[in-house]
Amino acid sequence: MRKIATDxxxxxxxxxxxxxxxxxxxxxxxxxxxxxxYSDMLAANQGKYEGIDYGTSGLGAQKAFEAAMVQIDGSYxxxxxxxxxxxxxxxxxxxxxxxxxxxxxxxxxxxxxHFCNGxxxxxGVTTDFLPSNxxxxxxxxxxxxxxxxxxxxxxxxxxxxxxxxxxxxxxREKGIVSVIDNxxxxxxxxxxxxxxxxxxxxxxxxxxxxxxxxxxxxVSTTEEYWDIFRKSCGLFETFASQEDCYQALRGLRTLHxxxxxxxxxxxxxxxxxxxxxxxxxxxxxxxxxHPEHDLWKRDFTGSSxxxxxxxxxxxxxxxxxxxxxxxxxxxxxxxxxxxxxxxxGGRFRRDNSFAYEGKTxxxxxxxxxxxxxxxxxxxxxxxxxxx
Ligand SMILES: *Cc1c(COP(=O)(O)O)cnc(C)c1O
Numbered sequence: 001m002r003k004i005a006t007d008x009x010x011x012x013x014x015x016x017x018x019x020x021x022x023x024x025x026x027x028x029x030x031x032x033x034x035x036x037x038y039s040d041m042l043a044a045n046q047g048k049y050e051g052i053d054y055g056t057s058g059l060g061a062q063k064a065f066e067a068a069m070v071q072i073d074g075s076y077x078x079x080x081x082x083x084x085x086x087x088x089x090x091x092x093x094x095x096x097x098x099x100x101x102x103x104x105x106x107x108x109x110x111x112x113x114h115f116c117n118g119x120x121x122x123x124g125v126t127t128d129f130l131p132s133n134x135x136x137x138x139x140x141x142x143x144x145x146x147x148x149x150x151x152x153x154x155x156x157x158x159x160x161x162x163x164x165x166x167x168x169x170x171x172r173e174k175g176i177v178s179v180i181d182n183x184x185x186x187x188x189x190x191x192x193x194x195x196x197x198x199x200x201x202x203x204x205x206x207x208x209x210x211x212x213x214x215x216x217x218x219v220s221t222t223e224e225y226w227d228i229f230r231k232s233c234g235l236f237e238t239f240a241s242q243e244d245c246y247q248a249l250r251g252l253r254t255l256h257x258x259x260x261x262x263x264x265x266x267x268x269x270x271x272x273x274x275x276x277x278x279x280x281x282x283x284x285x286x287x288x289x290h291p292e293h294d295l296w297k298r299d300f301t302g303s304s305x306x307x308x309x310x311x312x313x314x315x316x317x318x319x320x321x322x323x324x325x326x327x328x329x330x331x332x333x334x335x336x337x338x339x340x341x342x343x344x345g346g347r348f349r350r351d352n353s354f355a356y357e358g359k360t361x362x363x364x365x366x367x368x369x370x371x372x373x374x375x376x377x378x379x380x381x382x383x384x385x386x387x
Pocket of ligand 1: 084156
């Protein structure tokens with residue numbers, strides 16, 4: 001007879017748990033993952049074990065989410081991270097070494113820029129910023145040490161689009177790894193791998209999870225670029241929360257339905273804004289007035305719910321409060337891709353000359369509210385400026 005202290009440790013039927021066949025993956029909570037036999041442990045000791053040998057390798061929900069992303073992206077491998085920016089940081093670390101040079105499109109997510117300038121620079125990796133609408137002309141920015149080109153198309157604040165196939169063609173010729181932050185389009189509206197991209201990043205915080213309550217990122221790569229990435233991730237032992245991966249997988253189930261609604265609603269609001277007398281430019285890739293609309297039409301199969309606009313008159317920054325603070329349905333906050341409509345405002349700085357120098361850009365995340373209510377809210381907000 002075993003004693004009570006042993007029963008406390010061993011009690012609970014594993015068999016019952018294994019036989020429950022749910023549609024969604026189980027949520028594991030684990031540091032230790034048990035091996036079936038000693039030979040498996042010996043293989044793991046030598047880094048030769050194929051299975052999951054520890055919690056940091058990623059547990060059930062993470063593996064299920066990553067496998068779904070591989071399928072949707074048409075990539076070779078995918079890894080989930082605790083946030084979009086940690087996914088980006090890992091890509092920049094994995095594919096660079098001391099003495100290298102990277103080219104980053106000027107319209108990238110701010111923290112991507114800060115990571116290059118503030119962190120890569122410490123390790124002897126230099127960064128130059130490409131015009132946001134770069135294409136085949138990137139050749140002239142490439143140096144002998146250039147090892148990576150990072151695109152974000154469209155950029156998530158100023159929405160310039162890069163000629164992705166032209167850039168990846170140059171990258172292929174020169175053996176440079178091409179990376180894209182594909183958060184705006186999601187894999188549903190742009191498949192970067194079909195355009196020759198090697199590494200595609202998602203901030204799953206946005207449309208994939210879709211409810212403004214989760215931070216998560218993914219990196220997907222081609223077969224050629226997977227091994228080096230997988231090894232770097234192994235050295236950092238990065239992993240993502242099981243609960244968050246579970247929610248991301250759940251988010252994928254409804255992504256196409258939500259995205260279609262975001263798309264239609266955003267187009268509706270964008271077209272309406274073009275007719276508003278105090279609005280100057282509506283910056284939306286699917287509108288014909290967008291400078292790279294032709295590229296959008298050629299490469300993308302849809303548009304999402306995030307776009308921006310500028311005003312005819314430029315006011316003192318604080319004077320915009322009468323517009324922004326009076327909105328009732330648009331929350332004032334960062335991030336996007338969720339069910340609630342949001343607004344951000346501000347001016348941007350770029351290394352290269354750009355179309356909105358000194359102009360305040362208001363960015364709208366169009367959520368799932370009724371579109372006519374959203375328009376009315378913007379109408380009454382903008383009326384505050386219309387003196
Ligand atoms: C939000 C965002 C990120 C970062 O994602 P987090 O999960 O918030 O770290 C990266 N790229 C783009 C384009 C984003 O909008």
